[in-house]
Amino acid sequence: MSAGLLDAVRQRLAESGAEPTPARVAAALRAQGRLLGDAEVLGGTESLRCELVGTGPLEPLLADPAVTDVLVSAPDRVWVDRGRGLELTDVTFTDAASVRRLAQRLAAVAERRLDDARPWVDARLPDGTRMHAVIPPVAVGSTCLSLRVVRPRAFSMDELIDAGTLPPGGDRVLRALIEARLSFLISGGTGTGKTTLLSSLLGLVGDRERLVLAEDSGELRPEHPHVVRLESRTANQEGAGLVTLRDLVRQALRMRPDRLVVGEVRGPEVTELLAALNTGHEGGCGTVHANAASDVPARLEALGTSAGLDRAALHSQLAAALSVVIHLARDRTGHRRLAEVHVLERDAGGFVKTVPALRWHSTGFALERGWPLLRSRMGGAT
Numbered sequence: 001m002s003a004g005l006l007d008a009v010r011q012r013l014a015e016s017g018a019e020p021t022p023a024r025v026a027a028a029l030r031a032q033g034r035l036l037g038d039a040e041v042l043g044g045t046e047s048l049r050c051e052l053v054g055t056g057p058l059e060p061l062l063a064d065p066a067v068t069d070v071l072v073s074a075p076d077r078v079w080v081d082r083g084r085g086l087e088l089t090d091v092t093f094t095d096a097a098s099v100r101r102l103a104q105r106l107a108a109v110a111e112r113r114l115d116d117a118r119p120w121v122d123a124r125l126p127d128g129t130r131m132h133a134v135i136p137p138v139a140v141g142s143t144c145l146s147l148r149v150v151r152p153r154a155f156s157m158d159e160l161i162d163a164g165t166l167p168p169g170g171d172r173v174l175r176a177l178i179e180a181r182l183s184f185l186i187s188g189g190t191g192t193g194k195t196t197l198l199s200s201l202l203g204l205v206g207d208r209e210r211l212v213l214a215e216d217s218g219e220l221r222p223e224h225p226h227v228v229r230l231e232s233r234t235a236n237q238e239g240a241g242l243v244t245l246r247d248l249v250r251q252a253l254r255m256r257p258d259r260l261v262v263g264e265v266r267g268p269e270v271t272e273l274l275a276a277l278n279t280g281h282e283g284g285c286g287t288v289h290a291n292a293a294s295d296v297p298a299r300l301e302a303l304g305t306s307a308g309l310d311r312a313a314l315h316s317q318l319a320a321a322l323s324v325v326i327h328l329a330r331d332r333t334g335h336r337r338l339a340e341v342h343v344l345e346r347d348a349g350g351f352v353k354t355v356p357a358l359r360w361h362s363t364g365f366a367l368e369r370g371w372p373l374l375r376s377r378m379g380g381a382t
């Protein structure tokens with residue numbers, strides 16, 4: 001079917017504003033007054049339907065259960081991550097305009113704008129998929145679209161061991177850590193599986209505890225009977241209605257949480273979180289972006305100082321608030337691993353540093369210098 005004909009049908013459907021069901025697409029095709037064979041109508045219907053209702057040419061990629069990320073950097077550059085690093089696919093868009101149309105349509109589904117006045121969008125689709133898009137001229141050359149698939153349920157500890165993320169028997173120490181109600185942060189680079197591991201760990205929390213989650217976008221999927229979720233909100237076009245993660249943490253503390261969970265600590269909410277963990281809210285947890293576990297204190301310091309907390313005050317709170325850092329990394333083959341577990345300690349100058357306690361090893365965690373301290377914090381378990 002010619003591109004011109006597809007365009008005409010697209011136009012007609014857009015004008016009618018009706019839901020593009022296969023029947024309507026077929027009718028719009030017929031209304032073009034062309035005699036088309038059944039196969040052609042079907043083919044055209046399918047490609048238009050994908051474009052209008054689904055994720056277009058990306059649909060088969062997103063349907064693959066192994067795919068975690070789909071990245072479009074140009075009409076003929078569509079990449080996927082199947083857990084082995086990025087792979088170029090043979091999926092292509094007809095032209096740059098169709099990538100832009102898809103990005104705008106997905107943004108509209110998420111009730112967000114994507115146009116010259118607001119050339120990027122970071123949103124969550126109704127099925128939980130996280131989308132990010134930037135359109136030209138900010139994105140040079142082509143609309144860039146990044147989709148992150150969120151698994152409908154958390155991995156179990158056994159699945160994490162089978163996937164090589166945890167070493168054999170590695171779940172024992174994590175269970176003990178949760179049971180001892182130690183507060184922890186999961187650190188790692190982008191897409192290393194921080195949120196996914198946090199979901200899994202929350203599933204280990206006792207049934208009688210109440211989890212209150214504060215997130216920018218509801219990504220955590222803990223298998224737990226008592227979960228309260230709060231989600232932040234961007235301001236509307238008039239600039240009203242903004243709800244920040246910081247607001248959520250404040251509210252969460254009034255909701256009698258047994259575990260306060262901050263999906264990703266990335267701004268001034270770090271001050272409320274640390275204050276909460278210092279005032280009897282043990283067992284709190286979250287994720288934080290850092291390339292090494294030992295960078296976590298400096299990362300929190302940077303977030304805290306931009307919120308007006310001075311360095312000494314932050315470190316003294318941190319020492320009392322946070323016990324453990326669980327660090328994730330991807331190895332050279334792209335596999336996600338729980339690389340290290342660190343404990344936090346105060347040095348002679350009163351500043352907090354991390355000390356490695358466990359390191360991933362193919363036969364089980366290898367013990368490091370900080371292990372005796374971690375072990376005693378877990379009440380001598382394991």
Ligand SMILES: Nc1ncnc2c1ncn2[C@@H]1O[C@H](COP(=O)(O)OP(=O)(O)OP(=O)(O)O)[C@@H](O)[C@H]1O
Nearest residue numbers: 068149151163165189190191192193194195196336
């Ligand atoms: N252990 C794992 N094995 C296989 N796939 C995983 C694993 N952990 C996470 N994933 C997948 O990798 C993708 C990224 O995971 P996740 O969102 O948890 O990472 P993240 O570190 O929180 O990312 P971000 O930095 O964007 O917050 C998801 O699609 C998830 O399903």
Ligand SMILES: [Mg+2]
Nearest residue numbers: 194195264287
């Ligand atoms: Mg995350």
